[in-house]
Amino acid sequence: MRWVMQKMTFRAGLAAIALAAGPAPVAVFAADAPVTEAQLAEHIKLLASDAFEGRAPGTEGEDRTIAYIVGEWAKAGLGAVPGSVTPWLQPVPLVESQPVSGTAKFKAGGRDFALGDDAIILTGREASVSLTDVPAIFVGYGVDGAGKVNADVTGKLAIMLFDNAPFGEKLPRYRERRQMLADAGAAGVLVIATDAVPWAELRESLGSKATRLADAKPGPQVSGFLSGEGADALLAKAGQKGAAMREAAKSPGYRGLALPVTADLAATSTIRAYDSHNIIAKLPGAKPDGKAVLFLGHWDHLGVCGKEDDADRICNGAVDNASGIAVLIEVAKRLAAGDRADRDIYFMATTAEEKGLLGAHYFADHPVLPLGDITVALNIDTIAISPRGTPVATIGRGNPAYDAVIRNVATKLGRKLDEDGEADAFVQRQDGWALGAKGVTSLMAGGSFSDMPLLEAFLGSDYHRASDNFSDNIPLGGAAEDADLHVALGRAFANVESWPGK
Ligand SMILES: [Zn+2]
Structure with a gap:
């Protein structure tokens, strides 16, 4: 059995096909020896x-x-x-990958700034990835009320909230939303950590090995997590208040906000197929x-x-x-x-x-x-x-x-x-x-x-x-x-x- 970090909120798929009701007669064979x-x-x-x-x-x-x-x-x-x-x-x-190192540098209004090492964790899709001058965009939950990607993220670093969106019929979890952003062309996706999981715990689990199917769709070139505080610091450099941005993102019609920030991201990982x-x-x-x-x-x-x-x-x-x-x-x-x-x-x-x-x-x-x-x-x-x-x-x-x-x-x-x-x-x-x-x-x-x-x-x-x-x-x-x-x-x-x- 597998533990996931979020409470399950929907039961799509399994019960979707309803047949006409009515108990069918059932044969139960007495001849099978009981399992001991x-x-x-x-x-x-x-x-x-x-x-x-x-x-x-x-x-x-x-x-x-x-x-x-x-x-x-x-x-x-x-x-x-x-x-x-x-x-x-x-x-x-x-394919198994394990992050080895990651660095993130940001620029806002022509001035460099960095987040504390403990505020961000990065993983690359390949053994070595580096992206420079990537424009950042805050996308809220990354999807709108119709479940579609809510902003133009092509070539950008999308900064997205971890928690499920408080709207919409289907509530894709963060992994699915991250993949949707990658499919829509995002070069990188940073997920703002939830308050529901202690940051230290999340950091540890993200730093460990991850395995995917070799034929899975490619994710973003660089993906990572920001602590809540780290996200607030980054948004503050962009002249925004984290709390107000989170509140605005709760609207099903939210379309994201391009930030006057660019990022240089580099990550190395060990990869084993x-x-x-x-x-x-x-x-x-x-x-x-x-x-x-x-x-x-x-x-x-x-x-x-x-x-x-x-x-x-x-x-x-x-x-x-x-x-x-x-x-x-x-x-x-x-x-x-x-x-x-x-x-x-x-x-x-x-x-x-x-x-x-x-x-x-x-x-x-x-x-x-x-x-x-x-x-x-x-x-x-x-x-x-x-x-x-x-x-x-x-x-x-x-x-x-x-x-x-x-x-x-x-x-x-x-x-x-x-x-x-x-x-x-x-x-x-x-x-x-x-x-x-x-x-x-x-x-x-x-x-x-x-x-x-x-x-x-x-x-x-x-x-x-x-x-x-x-x-x-x-x-x-x-x-x-x-x-x-x-x-x-x-x-x-x-x-x-x-x-x-x-
Ligand atoms: Zn298990």
């Missing part, structure tokens, strides 16, 4: 052991992880996707009708995350997301061993989820089957949170026909439903989002996102820390029950008679 805590524990213990080095993409830990998952899925009876160039694997080309991999397997259906069910979960985690003198430097990611992979392995075994389902069922372990759902986005851009053939994508992430008996919450709810399948399957298994919608806050923080954005109905169902105090206890403690280790204290009862739920959901959505496949 011991079976899940065995996988998690191994995947989260130090030998896997925290499963960081592009490391030996990746090789071991691939070998294990492919081995287990092959034993289960799954096969590689026919025609794939690299059987079982989809290479995902990534490498391939990581999505692991994709197929269980052919008995009566294929061109529709398919896709199970997915991310295999990657944070790798070596601690400082040199830490006693435990490896973020092993036992709950996040060795637990989800363990469930994917056992679900595959049940579906392959029992009565063969009608439709094809695909299983995918994605890479680089922790770096921004990159593996899932890559698959969505380069699918191995037409996305329109996927009747449902079921994502499994951070599943070892709750005990047996926890109600089933579903992220991506809102399509009545799909909701009915989950309700019927869960009810037949003796599970209660949690329909309060609290789980929706996580919709953008999981791989299903990348598929949902392309129109694939993507759901994440289970108990982990139902009991908020339990989930928050995990997020506030072991989550993304070296302490997310395997131990006998990890609650696997809920995960085992959720695994059974997914076996039954797989059968229900792969049944050509009871589920039309949209």
Whole structure:
């Protein structure tokens, strides 16, 4: 699971396609052997052991992880996707960059001035970038009420606010707005930090490595952040008051303000290009009708995350997301061993989820089957949170026909439903989002996102820390029950008679 710095405010995509309502009859097969805590524990213990080095993409830990998952899925009876160039694997080309140094000098009214080193941080798109005499423009949120870029930024340094705009239907986050400004021709984008995240924290996270898809659209040549105080100092040199500018920017018709300021910006970064991999397997259906069910979960985690003198430097990611992979392995075994389902069922372990759902986005851009053939994508992430008996919450709810399948399957298994919608806050923080954005109905169902105090206890403690280790204290009862739920959901959505496949 992935932490983002902003509260989620919209649920576009996932619930957008509404089918005619009406509960469909659902087949739940009693013949599948229940998944046990011991079976899940065995996988998690191994995947989260130090030998896997925290499963960081592009490391030996990746090789071991691939070998294990492919081995287990092959034993289960799954096969590689026919025609794939690299059987079982989809290479995902990534580029990692880390800022090394950055300098910014400004000129206003013919006079040079600099901001304190701690007020600004810069990153270059290439290993070495330098821009001179770039005119600066304050663009507020960078978009207008219609969601379009609000000013002519061609060849300019756009200075933009971090927080979501207080207007408009879609509220693109700062990363998307920064990309829109780059697409519109901005040479550089400086983001004015929010008060919501302490500047010191933001600085530290921006100074660390960042990874993008190699085929992602190029961002601005130089991007960076200004502290709130640094921004006010810069605007003051331009004869403006920061508070008044922020206030003016709240209008949906705001068109930006060209500043009598030019900038010289230089940044150096280390850049590393490498391939990581999505692991994709197929269980052919008995009566294929061109529709398919896709199970997915991310295999990657944070790798070596601690400082040199830490006693435990490896973020092993036992709950996040060795637990989800363990469930994917056992679900595959049940579906392959029992009565063969009608439709094809695909299983995918994605890479680089922790770096921004990159593996899932890559698959969505380069699918191995037409996305329109996927009747449902079921994502499994951070599943070892709750005990047996926890109600089933579903992220991506809102399509009545799909909701009915989950309700019927869960009810037949003796599970209660949690329909309060609290789980929706996580919709953008999981791989299903990348598929949902392309129109694939993507759901994440289970108990982990139902009991908020339990989930928050995990997020506030072991989550993304070296302490997310395997131990006998990890609650696997809920995960085992959720695994059974997914076996039954797989059968229900792969049944050509009871589920039309949209
Ligand atoms: Zn995570």
